[in-house]
Amino acid sequence: MSAVATADQKSASQAQDTDVIIETRNLGKVYRDFWGRKKVNALKALDIEVKKGEIFGLLGPNGSGKSTTIKLIQGLLFPTSGRAFVFGKDARDVSKNERIGYLPEESYLYKFLNAEETLDFYGRLFDIPASTRRQRTDQLIKMVGLDRARRRQLREYSKGMTRRIGLAQALINEPDLLILDEPTTGLDPIGSREMKDLILRLRDEGKTILMCSHQLADVQDVCDRVAILHQGELRELGRVDSLLKVRDVTEVHAKGISEEVKQKIVDLIKNSGGEVMSVDNPTTTMEELFLDIVRESEQRPGARFGSK
């Protein structure tokens, strides 16, 4: 009887392990001052589930409780109410950290270490054997493009470089769950794009990603599901594509049609009782434009604006 029960529990926990990576139940946080007086109710009764293999975005304006949620999930803060579970373990259980990679808001790293030493140090914290550590350090430094600065102390790094080494640090243990707090801040458009590509690639490798951001474009680009927070409360939760879909507006993209045909289409819409909102040529995004220019400049070095 008890053997069956344990087997059941096991399979239940396994199921939990494979399906739901992060779970918060009624999670709340009240910040208090030294005397225990209530200062701010940062998070109110949050219930979310992050499933394996998805990119989950926490979205909201400044002070909406995104970072608080991320910190509660990692045990950096203790909840005032409710609980958070990661891999089925309590958020304050240290052993869950074995499978987590965390990139904090700003890369809080030791400025007196260089890139290699930083990764070596964080690798040691995971008890990674020396040879694996060396190999992975090398691999990650190349991946984040810091090969030429690997022996410079972090105090000399620019913001973007610090961000990159921060990311490498988060990946040192080949985590199953990656928690990214504002992953693209401080990065130039190329870095930002690379970061987003990397996030998607990691998702394709089967990793789960929880990120928070107020860069809406980023969230839109990469997230599968989002939770929108405002004033500590969950306002919206769902798949990005369905959330963003405007159901009563139809968009048609077509190529190679004349003005005449365009007019015909407009007339057709009007005749069938629809309303034409605008007919326009699409613009590209600033990001695309910038990336195109950089790409071209790399192919044709020396060409300047205005020169043909």
Add this chain to the structure above:
Amino acid sequence: MRIERERMWGFFEWLFQQGGLLSGVLLVVLLSALAFTVCYLVAMARYGPGEGFYVVTRVIYELFARDLPNTSCKRIFAFAKLAFQEAIRRKVLAVMAVFIVALLFAGWFLDPNADYPAKLYISFVLTGTNYMVLLLGLFLSCFSLPADIKNKTVQTIVTKPVRSTEIVLGRVLGFTFVGTVLLVLMGLLSYVFVDRGLRHTHEAEEIAADGMSGTTSFDSHHAHTFNVNPNAVKEAATDEKKGHRHFVEITEVNGQRVYSIGPAEGMLEAKIPVFGSLKFTDREGKEADGLNVGYESNYQKYIEGGTLCSAIWSFNGITESLGDELPIELTLKAFRTYKGDIVTGVQGTIILRSSNGRVESERIPFVIKEFAVDERRVNRKLKGTVDQVPKELDLYKDIAPDGKMEVIVRCSDKGQYFGMSQADLFLRAGQNSFAWNMFKGYLGIWLQMLIIICFGVMFSTFLSGPVAMIATMTCLAIGFFGGIAEEVARGTTPGGGPVESMIRMANQAGAMVDLDLGNDVLEKSIQGVDTGIMGALYLLTMGLPSFNDLNTSEFVAYGVNIFEGLVARHMTMALGYFVLTAIVGYFFLKTREMAA
């Protein structure tokens, strides 16, 4: 040199008989209870009485069930390495530059013309190293963790599979390693400084016509004389000046005697003392306490001259290994009630007596040598009495056949006094290596540093850097001035506690008169408040390490071997504080919100 009775305890005597173990256990129990109560009160305020209790007990459960078993040496080592890198990159080695500059300047101010230059040099380097290393430990340990918390670097740490135990232990280990490296460097530099400062030799000059005596050249502010023993004309020794002497080697070249004088001997030494227990007799010869001649310090007691007043040291373990000439060293003090004969000084006698009192040597007269170590040798063949019958005696066979012996000291001059403590007369059992003794002295400094680092890291787990430093400094101050604090706390110093002495100061009342405010209730309540303050102070001094006790540099400077029992005791104490502070640090770190 002052050696308190407590310092002579053997390790096991201290641990079991003198309550070392007991007070350690008591300290752990009291502190744990205190920590538990404080943590519970905080948790109760935050989570309510039931939940608060659960939170605190869970931390205790986690320490033993999860965190201690899963503590990894590799991670501790990673933190230690980080702490070391941090210290080096923050240019802690600059301390060495300060130390070197201090040594260079010291050369100007240390008087090579002093009576005991070795003592001066050694106590300077040891004291300098001690203060420097303690300050270094203080700064290293107090600021690192708060800086990490402030810079939020700690958030990247605690989101890794890192236990709070590892953070605390790693830091203590890392800073201790930095301190050790600096201590070793300072030790080597100091050794060179002392050696170079003291090393000298002389040339033979003014040889007598018969070649049997001579004087050396005047070097390093002194000259020696020497006499050649007609029975051994190959070698001789000079007289003792400034705490050392030289051996003279005499060779014959072409029928001419050549005198070559060797290096200084006995300057850097570590003699192994055998102490006896001390008791006194009064003017009638009955057992009594020694006299107090009016000094505040009760360290030395006095005997009156020209009476049966005597100081009796009882020794154990007297064997022939002490040599044919029993070496006795005296550091007695004289207290004069009249000027007396200044040239000869106050006189006294020494008698060696068997433990049963039947066998007694005849009186060995001596003149007190003040403010210096008086080294005397008593030949094993001596005259004396057995049951009052005169007889030729052998020290080991007749006086101390059972290995026990009493040494009786009396003052001969009427109206003058001799002062002595237990450590002021000892038998010299041999010589230990000076380098080893110096190492033990440095070990004492190292242990002090370790304790400071432990306290610094403990305080830094819950206080900000500057506040942690002040807290650690307070511990250091109480540790250094623990003696005074303890005396005030015990009420043995006249004048009462802080409030009472304040009132005395305002009223210009002496410390020895009774407190008189004309109101019994007021007086009693003031003394009650003082007792409360003194009690708290007493508890604090009991609970905190005594840095004065841990400091053994005086032994090295005075050339006395640091007792092994003392070293073992200090190491045990340091280990105790290490464990205690690590546990307290763990609790604070564990219950702290790292991102708050």
